[in-house]
Amino acid sequence: MTFSRAQVSAGAGSVVDYGLMVLARQLLGWPLFWAVALGGVVGAGINFSLNRYWTFTAGSGTHDYSNAFLLQLTKFVLTVVGSILLKYLGTYLLERHLGIDYKIGKLISDLFVSVLFNYPMQRYWVFRKTPS
Template identity: 50%
Template sequence: MPRKKSIYTFLQAQVAAFLGGVTDYGLMIVFTEVVKLHFTFSILISGTVGAVINFSINRFWVFKNQSGYSSHINSQLFKFALVVLGSISLKSSGTLILQKVFQIDYRIGRLITDSFVSYGFNYPLIKYWVFRVNEKQNVIESN
């Protein structure tokens, strides 16, 4: 049963990442192609919006970690913000490297970079650091 729950949580997290990611990617295209910002700046703005969506879905649906304690959410927001900063930095630099060094279009480079950052950086940190629930919290919140 724990393995089944773990797979279900992983799939839910992928839905959250997908919804945040689609928003992020779409806004990146709009800011780059329509507003004419350099794609690294577009990624910063669009990544922030996508992160808000991702955080909300993860907190209230995936990890159901919605304790009423404001310090608890403040801690999660702080940790999530650090993950987002790392994620945006990795996505921007990875996309830039693929574009400059390998002449890969930024839209394709972004998709390649995102796949590595999402599974190798974002998911583990979000699951095991941002929304980690220790046994003490489980006992308190279940009462």
């Protein structure tokens, strides 16, 4: 159940992330890195809120986290920085070396980073529960 909720939460943040990236890149002409960063930061805010208050409550509605809000936020920010860098790197490499349009490359990168990096970091580090 937690993994499913995490994917819904990630999806909500990703829709905003992707939309802002395309807007910044296509309409505003921003460089790829800054467009990815803008989308990533705003999408992360949505993701943090959903994860803290819905995803990792395990259906109980309680917040028995092993660390306080500010520590949790700090850990989340560090995770997001790593996530943005990985997503940018993946998008850039797919575009530069394989000729995949950045819009498609970003979706591919997001999928891998979300499942292999973001979920484990958030589940086991950022939103770790206090042992019963």
